[in-house]
Amino acid sequence: MRQLYPSREAYKQGKLQVSDLHTIHFEESGNPAGKPIVLLHGGPGGGCPSVYRQYFHPDKWRLIMFDQRGCGKSTPHAELRENTTWDLVKDIEKLRSHLGIDKWVVFGGSWGSTLSLAYSQTHPECCAGLILRGIFMLRQKELQWFYQEGAxxxxxDAWEKYIQPIPVAERHDMLSAYYKRLTSEDLAVRLEAARAWSIWEASTSKLFPNVELMQSFGDSEFATAFARIECHYFVNQGFLSAEDQLIKNVAKIRHIPTVIVQGRYDVVCPMISAWELHQAWQEAELIVVPDAGHSMSEPGILSALIEATDKFADF
Structure with missing residues (x-):
C-alpha cells in the first residue's frame, strides 16, 4: 500500500478575479518545472485542504489547486450568484491561461470528477490526462439515492439526524426543503440546515464512519459554503443541458489517457456510475478498490490514487 508523500508548503499563492463578483484563491506546490496538474476539489463547495498536496510526487509535479467559487479562501463566501458548472469551467481556463500552461493533467474526485468531465469535454485540447475518483454525473437517480431514498x-441512524430539520410534510422532496432553509434569511435556520446536510455526507463517506470527519464537516463556516453550494447545484441538476450529458459526450475525450478509481462500497457515489461511465468509455482504466467507500483518504483509494499520479507523472 502506498503512503502519502511528505507534507510541503505551497511555493506560490495568489488571487484571480474571475468576474465582477468572484475572486478565486489558488496555490502552486511541488516543482515549478514539473508536469502541471490541476486538482478539482469535491462538493461543490469543499475547498482544498493542504493534505491534497501529498498525493503528488513533489519533485515531478507542478500542482495547481484552487478553491472554487464561494468556498475555501475564495470570495465572496458561500455566494450562489454567478456560480454554475459552466462558470467554474471558465474559471479553470482562466487559471490555466493566467499561469501560462499549455496542457495539464486534470485530477478530480466526487463532484471534482463531474467538473473534470465537464471541463475536459469543453476543452479536450488542454487535457494531457484525467485521474478521476468516485464518479458522480449528477443524474437524477444519483441525487435521489443519496438525498431522498437509498443511502x-x-x-x-445518520439519516435520522439528516431529516431532523425538515418537517414531515416536506420530506417527500428533501432537496427542495433543504434549499428553502439554506437560502433562508434566518441565520439560525441556515446554520442548522447546513450542519445537518454536511454531517450526513461526512457520516457516509467512509467504510468505517469517522467522528473527526463529522466534526470538521459540522464546522459552521465550512458547512455553510458546502451545503449551500451543493444544494444550489443539485436543485439545478448541475446546470447540465441533459442529465446524461457527461456520459453522452465521452466521444470528445475518448482519446485522453484516463484512470478511474472507485470504492466498491461507495455510498455517496455508488459504483454503478463509474461502471456505466466505463461501459461507455472502455479506453479508460477502471480500478475498483474492494474495501473502500467514498473518501480519498481511505487506504486503498489513497494508494490507488498515488499509483495513478506516479504513473501519469512519467508519461
Missing part, C-alpha cells in the same frame, strides 16, 4: 437504508 438512507444503509445509514438509517
Amino acid at each position: 438512507s437504508n444503509i445509514f438509517p
Whole structure:
C-alpha cells in the first residue's frame, strides 16, 4: 500500500478575479518545472485542504489547486450568484491561461470528477490526462439515492439526524426543503440546515464512519459554503443541458489517457456510475478498490490514487 508523500508548503499563492463578483484563491506546490496538474476539489463547495498536496510526487509535479467559487479562501463566501458548472469551467481556463500552461493533467474526485468531465469535454485540447475518483454525473437517480431514498437504508441512524430539520410534510422532496432553509434569511435556520446536510455526507463517506470527519464537516463556516453550494447545484441538476450529458459526450475525450478509481462500497457515489461511465468509455482504466467507500483518504483509494499520479507523472 502506498503512503502519502511528505507534507510541503505551497511555493506560490495568489488571487484571480474571475468576474465582477468572484475572486478565486489558488496555490502552486511541488516543482515549478514539473508536469502541471490541476486538482478539482469535491462538493461543490469543499475547498482544498493542504493534505491534497501529498498525493503528488513533489519533485515531478507542478500542482495547481484552487478553491472554487464561494468556498475555501475564495470570495465572496458561500455566494450562489454567478456560480454554475459552466462558470467554474471558465474559471479553470482562466487559471490555466493566467499561469501560462499549455496542457495539464486534470485530477478530480466526487463532484471534482463531474467538473473534470465537464471541463475536459469543453476543452479536450488542454487535457494531457484525467485521474478521476468516485464518479458522480449528477443524474437524477444519483441525487435521489443519496438525498431522498437509498443511502438512507444503509445509514438509517445518520439519516435520522439528516431529516431532523425538515418537517414531515416536506420530506417527500428533501432537496427542495433543504434549499428553502439554506437560502433562508434566518441565520439560525441556515446554520442548522447546513450542519445537518454536511454531517450526513461526512457520516457516509467512509467504510468505517469517522467522528473527526463529522466534526470538521459540522464546522459552521465550512458547512455553510458546502451545503449551500451543493444544494444550489443539485436543485439545478448541475446546470447540465441533459442529465446524461457527461456520459453522452465521452466521444470528445475518448482519446485522453484516463484512470478511474472507485470504492466498491461507495455510498455517496455508488459504483454503478463509474461502471456505466466505463461501459461507455472502455479506453479508460477502471480500478475498483474492494474495501473502500467514498473518501480519498481511505487506504486503498489513497494508494490507488498515488499509483495513478506516479504513473501519469512519467508519461
